[in-house]
Amino acid sequence: MLRLELQDISKQYPSVRANDRVSLRVKPGEIHAVLGENGAGKSTLMKMIYGAVRPDEGTIRWNGEVVQVRNPHEARTLGISMVFQHFSLFDTLTVAENVWLGLGKGPSLKQITQRINEVAGTYGLDIDPWRPVHTLSVGERQRVEIVRALMTNPKLLILDEPTSVLTPQAVEKLFVVLRKLANEGCSILYISHKLDEIRALCHQCTVLRGGKVTGEVNPAQETNASLSRLMIGAEPPALRHRVSAPGATVLQVKGLTLPKQNPFGMALDNVWLQVNEGEIVGIAGVSGNGQQELMAALSGEDPRAEPETVRLHGKAIGHHTPRERRAAGLHFVPEERLGRGAVPSLSLSQNTLLTRTHAVSPRGWIDTGAVVKLTNQLIQGFNVKAGGAAAPAKSLSGGNLQKFIMGREIDARPKLLIVSQPTWGVDVGAAAQIRASLLALRDGGCAVLVVSEELDELFEVSDRLLVMAKGRVSPSIATRDATRGRIGEWMSGLWNGATTPEEPSGKVPHAAT
Numbered sequence: 001m002l003r004l005e006l007q008d009i010s011k012q013y014p015s016v017r018a019n020d021r022v023s024l025r026v027k028p029g030e031i032h033a034v035l036g037e038n039g040a041g042k043s044t045l046m047k048m049i050y051g052a053v054r055p056d057e058g059t060i061r062w063n064g065e066v067v068q069v070r071n072p073h074e075a076r077t078l079g080i081s082m083v084f085q086h087f088s089l090f091d092t093l094t095v096a097e098n099v100w101l102g103l104g105k106g107p108s109l110k111q112i113t114q115r116i117n118e119v120a121g122t123y124g125l126d127i128d129p130w131r132p133v134h135t136l137s138v139g140e141r142q143r144v145e146i147v148r149a150l151m152t153n154p155k156l157l158i159l160d161e162p163t164s165v166l167t168p169q170a171v172e173k174l175f176v177v178l179r180k181l182a183n184e185g186c187s188i189l190y191i192s193h194k195l196d197e198i199r200a201l202c203h204q205c206t207v208l209r210g211g212k213v214t215g216e217v218n219p220a221q222e223t224n225a226s227l228s229r230l231m232i233g234a235e236p237p238a239l240r241h242r243v244s245a246p247g248a249t250v251l252q253v254k255g256l257t258l259p260k261q262n263p264f265g266m267a268l269d270n271v272w273l274q275v276n277e278g279e280i281v282g283i284a285g286v287s288g289n290g291q292q293e294l295m296a297a298l299s300g301e302d303p304r305a306e307p308e309t310v311r312l313h314g315k316a317i318g319h320h321t322p323r324e325r326r327a328a329g330l331h332f333v334p335e336e337r338l339g340r341g342a343v344p345s346l347s348l349s350q351n352t353l354l355t356r357t358h359a360v361s362p363r364g365w366i367d368t369g370a371v372v373k374l375t376n377q378l379i380q381g382f383n384v385k386a387g388g389a390a391a392p393a394k395s396l397s398g399g400n401l402q403k404f405i406m407g408r409e410i411d412a413r414p415k416l417l418i419v420s421q422p423t424w425g426v427d428v429g430a431a432a433q434i435r436a437s438l439l440a441l442r443d444g445g446c447a448v449l450v451v452s453e454e455l456d457e458l459f460e461v462s463d464r465l466l467v468m469a470k471g472r473v474s475p476s477i478a479t480r481d482a483t484r485g486r487i488g489e490w491m492s493g494l495w496n497g498a499t500t501p502e503e504p505s506g507k508v509p510h511a512a513t
Contacts (some may be wrong), residue, residue: 007060015387036208038399081153139287247277282462329415382407
């Protein structure tokens, strides 16, 4: 008997047909991938299974019986749990309180806290139950969502981009968990754009394109190229990464030290780094090791840095506001799309104005025609699937919103672009486009600083690599001289005495000896 069967499921929104007669079958104990480009209808389909969205047409069968899943509570009663790509956590509550609310009546908060520690320990997902959610990085919030889902002992677990912000080591641990769950009879629906993961983990794969099923395959018998062709109709273009010729120093961080802002944050400890014209510097590291704090200090969200510790084109900017830094050519893409990169309820045009203020006169008048024109150019230029410039940000899929935000900042032609998790949740074609755009910026003389938890991405685009661990930053190493093994060791803070340190003068060696 099948655990889940979808037959001819359709969903129409005003501007797009998200799902068009989609059929899907999942057996007990099967890890089943749902693959597709951004906007292909994957998340909408999963939300209908979970009861968060109602289908317009079609039938859902659960253990052979027709069911109507009217809301997530009914889904959880059946034994269906879901980890969303966009998190559903209350920032002002602790991890334990969020889990407690999500699980409904029953155990006490103390019992929930104990259970969190047990589940997190069993599955290798490091979580402090007493930390407020607003102090967590994106990767740490992802762990909370996964642990909360696992605590319901699901019969069907839906995971929407579960590894998008996890380190390679954490991904391997998660795979152990998922295989164990499958062996115990739990079915898993797994959405990911990472083709290697799907081929290594999943037993079956359904591919969507434009809301329709384009193939049902055994991923272990496919190649990345064949899966890409099913997903986007072609293989993503290969990146052209020529050797860089760095120019003058653009960003200089000299001995940046900041105490943590809250008991659960990470202090920055004597951070030295440098980014020059015409180069991409990548920062690797396990989530929660100070990346958020460093980004806040560089973007101007945290103005506590001593002025001389952060310099842009030789000018001290430690106390400058984000607006003043943008005026000087520094643009920033945060890791959190909704809430920081974009305001969910505002239109794409209004979100364009968040950082592209040239259409606003000194007296505050907005040239709405120019803003709409620019927004449409971004939508077209970065292949964003959206219902036009008036579409609210929250109506876009995660990957399409990421493309829009990246496009907004790249199109500004910054002198320094700082990006956190540039391709989080985007499909292989969009990831290739974003990475190619970063390389094009670099080739045009822009200085680029990329923070990512995807080592493959950093090795693909970076000219030099740094590692962040426990609020400290390693010496730089030329990407051509780096290995994944070495970077993995450095992610534990094990670089002392192994490489050339950053020089107090601000000069940064391009290769570690």
